[in-house]
Structure formats: structure tokens, C-alpha cells
Amino acid sequence: MDNTIEGDRREIDTLDARIIELLGQRARVSARIQRSRTSAGGPRTVLAREAEILARYQQGLGTTGTPLALNVLKLCRGANSSADSALSTTE
Ligand SMILES: O=C(O)C(=O)C[C@]1(C(=O)O)C=C[C@@H](O)C=C1
Structure with a gap:
């Protein structure tokens, strides 16, 4: 049981x-x-x-998709700032 949980957690x-x-x-x-x-x-x-992106997340994930999409968009808008070192690694 524990092994299964541990394995699933690793996944x-x-x-x-x-x-x-x-x-x-x-x-x-x-x-x-x-x-x-x-x-x-x-x-x-x-x-x-x-709005297109919000609709796609909602279609794929239901109502929880909307706040998730809003946060993804927020993250991506913020990524333009040079102060955001967590996302500034090269592609
Ligand atoms: O698709 C664009 O035009 C983008 O600028 C990308 C993006 C996104 O992260 O998806 C970011 C900002 C815009 O308001 C819309 C979408």
C-alpha cells in the first residue's frame, strides 16, 4: 500500500x-x-x-479550468519583467 502511494507520488x-x-x-x-x-x-x-485561451482551458478541465487559465496568463504576462529570474532561463 505504502509502496504504491510512494510510487504514485514519484510519478x-x-x-x-x-x-x-x-x-x-x-x-x-x-x-x-x-x-x-x-x-x-x-x-x-x-x-x-x-478569451480563446480561457475557453480552451474551461472546455478541457471544466470550471476549474478558468482560474487555472487566469493564473497561467498572469504568470506569462509577468514573465516579461526582467526581475522575474525564475522564468528567465534561455529556451
Ligand atoms: O498570444 C498573444 O498575443 C500573447 O501575447 C500571448 C498571451 C499568452 O500568454 O497566451 C499573453 C498575453 C496576451 O494578452 C494574450 C496571450
């Missing part, structure tokens, strides 16, 4: 590490888009695009 830890890595990767791609748009004089955020 969860591995999955969480992958999710964190993917979120960092997403944030770096998002920062690239935002930099490109703002350096051309555009806005940092595009609400229509964010």
Missing part, C-alpha cells in the same frame, strides 16, 4: 516537474510575442486571444 513529482518546465517554456514564448508586439507600438495584452 506525480515527475509530472509536476514537467508541468513547471512547460509553464516556463510557455512564459518564454509568450514574452517573445509580447515584446514583439510592444516594440511595434501595440498593447502588451490582447483580450480576445485571452
Whole structure:
């Protein structure tokens, strides 16, 4: 029983590490888009695009998908700041 729980926890830890890595990767791609748009004089955020993303998370994960998507977007908007060292590793 304990062995099964320990094994499953190791699997969860591995999955969480992958999710964190993917979120960092997403944030770096998002920062690239935002930099490109703002350096051309555009806005940092595009609400229509964010609405598409919210809808996709909700479709895939149900109502919990919405706050999750909002936090993913928040993370990715913040990744543009040079003070954010946790996400600033190169791709
Ligand atoms: O798709 C874009 O245009 C982005 O800038 C990326 C992104 C995102 O992280 O998904 C970030 C900010 C925008 O408000 C919309 C979406």
C-alpha cells in the first residue's frame, strides 16, 4: 500500500516537474510575442486571444479550468519583467 502511494507520488513529482518546465517554456514564448508586439507600438495584452485561451482551458478541465487559465496568463504576462529570474532561463 505504502509502496504504491510512494510510487504514485514519484510519478506525480515527475509530472509536476514537467508541468513547471512547460509553464516556463510557455512564459518564454509568450514574452517573445509580447515584446514583439510592444516594440511595434501595440498593447502588451490582447483580450480576445485571452478569451480563446480561457475557453480552451474551461472546455478541457471544466470550471476549474478558468482560474487555472487566469493564473497561467498572469504568470506569462509577468514573465516579461526582467526581475522575474525564475522564468528567465534561455529556451
Ligand atoms: O498570444 C498573444 O498575443 C500573447 O501575447 C500571448 C498571451 C499568452 O500568454 O497566451 C499573453 C498575453 C496576451 O494578452 C494574450 C496571450
